[in-house]
Structures are given as structure tokens and as C-alpha cells.
Amino acid sequence: MNVRTLCLVLLATLLLAAAPATFAQQQGRGNFDPAQARERMEARMKEQLGVSDDEWKVLQPKVEKVMTAQRDARAGGFGFGGGGRRGGANGGGGGADNQPQSAVAKAQADLRTTLENQSASAQDINAKLTALREARAKAKGELEAAQKELKEVLTARQEAVFVSMGMLE
Secondary structure (H helix, E strand, O other): OOHHHHHHHHHHHHHHHHHHHHHHHHHOHHHOOHHHHHHHHHHHHHHHHOOOHHHHHHHHHHHHHHHHHHHHHHOOOOOOOOHHHOOOOOOOOOOOOOOOOOHHHHHHHHHHHHHHOOOOOHHHHHHHHHHHHHHHHHHHHHHHHHHHHHHOOOOHHHHHHHHHHOOOO
């Protein structure tokens, strides 16, 4: 084996040995700072929208309202395969531990609890199902209202950016 090949093998070995630790640090929740992540997301959003700090002050509360409404409308939408339980007691479905449980997440959890009870009556199941559907309909209405409010202050380009981000239809 020549020196060049030996060096390449040694370098590859070192990189492979360091990769799991680096990956674990990046993926681990111990180093995750939600405030920093939010700041980075807002900075990227401001850049994509091409807005000044003053313009962002007008947009930011409306954007946050849409994001909250989207999270609340999605809550509990992960099904019964265990994914819907990720939020734990907060059950927001987004993994945000400091977020209060939305009405949809609570209704989803109530239905799941009822279904886990093998002796639950059809009446109990239907009541929980109706409550979930009503919570979802209300959340959808709140999302549509928040999206409409945001769209009213956007330029065509900004609206297109939000559509491409999935925040607007």
C-alpha cells in the first residue's frame, strides 16, 4: 500500500469515527435552543420576503398567528401509531414542549383514550368523534381567518413566498 492510499484510508477512518459524535450533537435535543432556531427562521423569512425591520414588525404578529393556527389545526393529525403521542401532555403535535395543548390535540387525546377503553359505548365514541370534528372545523376556520389577515398586508411577491413555504394556500 503506498503512502497516498494509506493517508486516504487514515483520513476516511478519522472522518467516519468523528461523524457519529458530530451527528449526535447536531441531532441531540440537549443543545437545541428554540429561541435561536426561531431567530434564524425569522431572519431567513425576512430575507426571503425582502422586508425591513419596520415592515417585519407589522408582518411578524400576523405570521406568528398563522403559524400557531397551522400548528393547532394539525394537532393530533399523526394517527394512532404512536406518532400522535409525541407531544405528551402538551400534545401540540409539533414537539414544542412549552406550547399549550390545542383544542384539537385535546379532543384527539380524548378520542384515543376512549378508543383504548374496549368497553366504551358507541355513544361515548360518537361524542368524542363529534368533539374532535368540531375542534378541527373551528381550528380550520381560525387558520383561514389568520391567513386572510396576513394576505391583506402582503405584496404579490411576498404572498408567493408564503405560498411556497406552505403558510398560505
